[in-house]
Every structure is written in C-alpha cells, then in structure tokens.
Amino acid sequence: xxxxxxxxxxxxxxxxxxxxxxxxxxxxxxxxxxxxxxxxxxxxxxxxxxxxxxxxxxxxxxxxxxxxxxxxxxxxxxxxxxxxxxxxxxxxxxxxxxxxxxxxxxxxxxxxxxxxxxxxxxxxxxxxxxxxxxxxxxxxxxxxxxxxxxxxxxxxxxxxxxxxxxxxxxxxxxxxxxxxxxxxxxxxxxxxxxxxxxxxxxxxxxxxxxxxxxxxxxxxxxxxxxxxxxxxxxxxxxxxxxxxxxxxxxxxxxxxx
Amino acid sequence: xxxxxxxxxxxxxxxxxxxxxxxxxxxxxxxxxxxxxxxxxxxxxxxxxxxxxxxxxxxxxxxxxxxxxxxxxxxxxxxxxxxxxxxxxxxxxxxxxxxxxxxxxxxxxxxxxxxxxxxxxxxxxxxxxxxxxxxxxxxxxxxxxxxxxxxxxxxxxxxxxxxxxxxxxxxxxxxxxxxx
Numbered sequence: 001x002x003x004x005x006x007x008x009x010x011x012x013x014x015x016x017x018x019x020x021x022x023x024x025x026x027x028x029x030x031x032x033x034x035x036x037x038x039x040x041x042x043x044x045x046x047x048x049x050x051x052x053x054x055x056x057x058x059x060x061x062x063x064x065x066x067x068x069x070x071x072x073x074x075x076x077x078x079x080x081x082x083x084x085x086x087x088x089x090x091x092x093x094x095x096x097x098x099x100x101x102x103x104x105x106x107x108x109x110x111x112x113x114x115x116x117x118x119x120x121x122x123x124x125x126x127x128x129x130x131x132x133x134x135x136x137x138x139x140x141x142x143x144x145x146x147x148x149x150x151x152x153x154x155x156x157x158x159x160x161x162x163x164x165x166x167x168x169x170x171x172x173x174x175x176x177x178x179x180x181x182x183x184x185x186x187x188x189x190x191x192x193x194x195x196x197x198x199x200x201x202x203x204x205x206x207x208x209x210x211x212x213x214x215x216x217x218x219x220x221x222x223x224x225x226x227x228x229x230x231x232x233x234x235x236x237x238x239x240x241x242x243x244x245x246x247x248x249x250x251x252x253x254x255x256x257x
Numbered sequence: 258x259x260x261x262x263x264x265x266x267x268x269x270x271x272x273x274x275x276x277x278x279x280x281x282x283x284x285x286x287x288x289x290x291x292x293x294x295x296x297x298x299x300x301x302x303x304x305x306x307x308x309x310x311x312x313x314x315x316x317x318x319x320x321x322x323x324x325x326x327x328x329x330x331x332x333x334x335x336x337x338x339x340x341x342x343x344x345x346x347x348x349x350x351x352x353x354x355x356x357x358x359x360x361x362x363x364x365x366x367x368x369x370x371x372x373x374x375x376x377x378x379x380x381x382x383x384x385x386x387x388x389x390x391x392x393x394x395x396x397x398x399x400x401x402x403x404x405x406x407x408x409x410x411x412x413x414x415x416x417x418x419x420x421x422x423x424x425x426x427x428x429x430x431x432x433x434x435x436x437x
Contacts, residue, residue, distance in 0.1 A: 038398050075283035077389060109385065116381065188384070192395040195403040238388035 019058060021048035021120070021251055024131045024174040027139060031126070032226040035194060044130045049123055050248040052166040052177040053185060054114060056087070057099030059106065062114050064091060069110055076239075078109035083241045100165035102183050102246040108238040111186045115249035122188040123250035125233065129226060132180065134173035141173075142223055151180045151225045159244045180225075186247040190233040281308070282415035284389055286382040288346065288375035291358035296375060298386070299415060301342040305436045306411040309423060310392050312349040312402050313361045313374075322406055322423055323365050329428045329435070330371075337436040343367070347376040348383055348394055348402045391420055410434040 029042040063069050063084075070090040071083050085105050088094020106114075108122075115121050123131070135141035142148065167177045179185075236245075282299035290296050307326060311319040326343055333341055347353035358374035377383050387394055387404075394404035406423035408431055419434040 035395070036397065036399075075279060077279040077281070077283045108388065112381075112385070121381070189395065191388070192393045192403075195393055195395040195405075237391075238385075 019050045019052055019054065019248075021249075022051050022175045023047075023253065024049050024134075024176065025127070027130045027133075029126055029130050029133070031129070032223050033194065033230060042126050044126050046253040047123070047127050048251040048253060049127070049131050049174075049176060050120075050250070051171075051175065053102035053183060053246045053248045054111075055099060055166055056093050056097055056101050056103045059084075059103035059114060060087075060091075060093060060099070062117055066113070066117060069113060074110070078239055079107040080239050080241055082243075083107060083110070085241075086243075097162075098165055100167075101163045102166055102178070104163065104183060104243050104246045105241040106186075106246060107241050108186050108190060108236070111247035112188075114247075118249060120249035120251045122186055122247060125187045125189050125193045125230075127250060128179075128185065128187050129229075131172075131174060131176055134176070134179075136170050136172055139173045142226075148223070148225060154181045155225065155228055163244075183244050183246045184229070184232060184242075186245065187233065190236055191238070193230060194234055279417075280415035281389060281409070281411055281417055284382075284385055286386060287378045289355055289378060290373050290375045291355055291362050291369070293355035295378075296373065300373060300375075301344055301411075302415060303413050304342040305337070305340050305413065306342045306344055307431060307435065308344045308346065308390060308409045308411060309407065310346045310348055310387060310390065310394070310404065312347055312404075313353050313357045314349065315401065318404075318406055318424070320365075323361075323367070325423055325428065326408075327365070327367065329431050332428060332432045333435060337432075341371065341435050343372045345372070345374045346383075346386055347374070348387075348396075348404065350376050350378075350380050350383070390417075 023046060025044050025046040027044050029044055030040065031042060034040045067073055071079070071085070071087070072090040074083065082105050084090075084103075086097050088096065093099060112122055133140050133142050135144060135147045138144070164182065166182070169178055169181055171177050172179060282302060284298055286298045288296055288298065290300075307329065309322060309326070311322055313319070323345070326345075330338065330341065330343070347358070353374075353376045358376065361374055362369055362372065377386065390407060390409045392405055392407045394402050397403055408421055408423045408426075409417050410419040410431060412418050419431070421430060
C-alpha cells in the first residue's frame with residue numbers, strides 16, 4: 001500500500017518536473033462577456049498552470065499507465081472517432097509526429113483524466129484568460145493593440161500541416177509558453193461559461209453564440225480574441241477532438257509559495 | 258422488398274450490437290442516495306431510466322423538474338411503469354446530504370422504490386456526468402447553480418435513447434421512449 005502511494009507520488013513528481021507548474025495571478029479579469037451582473041470584474045486567485053501544453057510524450061506515458069485511455073480501449077462515450085488519430089498506433093507515436101509537439105485530438109474527458117492522474121485539474125476559463133492576457137513584458141496586455149493584432153493574425157491563419165514543438169516561442173510575463181500561437185486549449189468549464197444566473201435569460205445565451213450580437217453585452221468591446229475563444233469553446237462537446245485542440249493542467253496555489 | 262427486409266433486420270439485429278455501443282454506465286461514479294446508502298451510477302441497470310440533474314435548494318426550476326417527472330410517471334402504462342426508474346443527481350455536494358435528499362423525496366411524495374435522489378461522492382465527477390448527459394451548469398457567485406434542464410432516457414444497458422428539454426418538450430415524448 002505504502003509502495004503504491006510512493007510510486008504514485010513519483011509518477012506525479014516526474015510529470016511535474018518535465019512540465020512544471022508555474023505560478024500565475026492573482027489578478028482582475030474583466031470578462032469580454034460578463035456572465036452576470038455581479039461578474040463584470042472577476043477576481044482570479046493566484047493559481048498554478050503547467051509551463052507548456054501537455055506533449056505527445058507526456059500523454060503517451062499516461063496512456064501506457066492507464067490503458068483505459070488507449071484509443072483502441074477507450075469508451076466512445078468519452079472520445080469521438082479521431083481521438084489520438086495522429087499517433088501511429090495506440091501505444092506508439094511513430095515517425096510522423098514529435099514527442100515534443102502538444103498532444104492534440106484529445107477530448108475534454110481525456111484531458112481531465114490526464115490532469116487528475118498527476119494530481120491536478122484543468123484550469124477554469126477565467127484562470128486561463130488571466131494567464132493568457134500577459135505578453136512577454138506585462139501581466140495584462142489586453143490594451144496593447146500590436147500584441148492583440150498578433151494573436152488575431154494567428155487566429156486568421158490556417159493550422160499548419162505539422163504543429164511546432166512546445167516552447168518554440170518566448171514565455172509570457174508569468175513564464176508560461178504558447179498560450180497563443182500554437183493550439184487551442186481545453187478548460188474545465190468550456191461549456192458553461194455563458195450560463196447566466198437566471199435560466200429565463202437563456203435568450204441571452206443564444207445571442208452570445210452569434211458573432212456581433214454578443215458585443216452588446218460585452219465590456220471590452222475590442223478584445224475580440226477573447227470573444228473568439230469563447231465562441232470556439234462554447235461550440236465544443238466534451239467528447240470532441242480536433243487537430244488544433246490540446247490542453248495543460250492547473251492547480252490551486254500551493255500554500256507557502 | 259429488399260429494403261423492408263433490411264428494415265426488419267435493422268430492428269432486430271441490434272440485440273447483440275447493443276453491448277458495444279456507448280453506455281452512460283461507462284462513466285463510473287459512486288453516489289450517496291436519500292437513504293444514506295452508497296450506490297453506483299448504474300444502480301438502475303436493467304431498467305428503463307430517466308436521468309436528470311438538479312440541486313435541492315433550487316427555488317424554481319427543480320420543483321418543476323420533479324413535477325414534470327411525476328406527470329410522465331403518471332402517464333405510463335402499468336407495464337411500462339413497472340420497469341421505469343427515475344434518477345436525479347445533485348450538482349451540490351455541500352447542501353445535498355442524504356437528509357436533504359430525503360426531505361425532497363418526502364416533500365414530493367414520490368415512490369422511493371423507483372426514485373433515487375443521489376449526490377456524487379467525488380465532486381469532480383459531477384461535471385463528467387453533466388457532460389455525458391449534455392447538461393450545462395455553472396456554480397453562481399451569489400449561490401446556487403445555473404443549469405439547463407434535460408431529461409435523458411436510458412435503456413437497460415445505459416445507452417442514451419433520447420435526450421430532451423425537460424420543461425419544454427411534450428411529456429408524451431419521454432413516455433414514448435421509456436421502456437423502449
């Protein structure tokens with residue numbers, strides 16, 4: 001039993017030295033689309049986020065340890081038919097892809113299970129947005145038009161045939177890599193970000209699904225990248241996998257850090 | 258003729274195919290019910306089940322959900338009713354203790370042999386159950402939960418036969434799918 005716990009701790013330790021948790025926040029977020037009257041300003045507590053997106057190598061290790069998540073064994077309840085489809089076999093990456101590329105074609109269920117296996121969780125949308133609001137030099141760069149344009153340019157480009165490896169760009173203010181410019185990332189609450197406090201306001205929710213209409217209720221009308229992420233995330237189902245969607249894990253801030 | 262033969266085959270063939278299809282019960286979760294007993298998500302395996310999610314302190318929508326389920330139950334034929342079960346899973350592990358769930362059952366006077374109110378033991382399982390059922394929910398800063406109201410109808414294997422808007426859809430639709 002003790003042995004089991006020890007080896008479990010070692011596994012978690014190993015995963016975290018390869019892709020360490022970086023402290024981000026605290027900070028104030030003014031959501032592009034405030035979900036309710038009381039949420040025009042969101043206080044995000046300090047939290048930890050993995051330095052880079054989870055890689056193919058990291059995810060392969062997970063799949064080997066938890067065969068229930070192999071693409072030939074997983075329940076179709078949790079993944080669609082393209083799950084891990086870039087891999088040569090259920091247990092081998094093959095020559096076409098690199099171990100250092102971010103893992104893509106993973107569902108929300110699989111991402112969540114991975115994070116839990118290393119004693120972590122998926123970040124919330126607000127946590128992710130706070131971390132992603134930082135440029136290389138500033139914690140909050142959302143009013144920097146040049147920076148914003150760079151992100152928009154990336155959104156406008158088609159996905160490359162072959163994804164670059166992680167950590168190919170400079171880290172942001174917090175020391176986090178590739179929050180922009182590499183892949184889209186799952187968050188814990190991807191499908192409920194737009195839920196308002198009153199289900200009678202469901203009409204509002206529909207409005208926000210369509211570009212433009214949502215901007216009526218929006219606070220930072222020009223933070224379009226954030227709105228695009230919201231639109232993309234809200235369109236997903238938990239079992240979906242796509243070629244530009246991966247994830248990284250988060251944790252509550254460790255006491256005493 | 259060939260087409261109708263195929264149709265007949267298509268209706269009867271899935272008997273063994275059923276097992277490889279996705280089942281709600283692939284999701285493993287332990288819950289505590291209104292009697293304080295530990296039950297797993299597939300407690301009603303073998304029955305025809307309507308599953309939904311709620312929280313007991315909810316002032317408006319949830320009492321309507323339960324009323325709706327009761328009216329569906331009342332519309333069932335005797336034969337269907339024997340096999341029909343109702344599973345209501347809570348979003349709110351803090352408030353929805355067995356005592357709170359039992360109070361809810363008693364308030365609504367439902368038949369406890371066919372109705373289970375249950376709270377998942379591990380909080381992070383709640384989001385997985387909601388995702389599989391296609392239920393969106395969010396814990397609100399001022400307390401309570403905002404959530405969509407969905408009824409999912411499961412067959413005896415746990416396969417989701419139908420999923421519909423709980424309060425807007427005609428009760429007859431759920432009646433139709435129950436026991437199918």
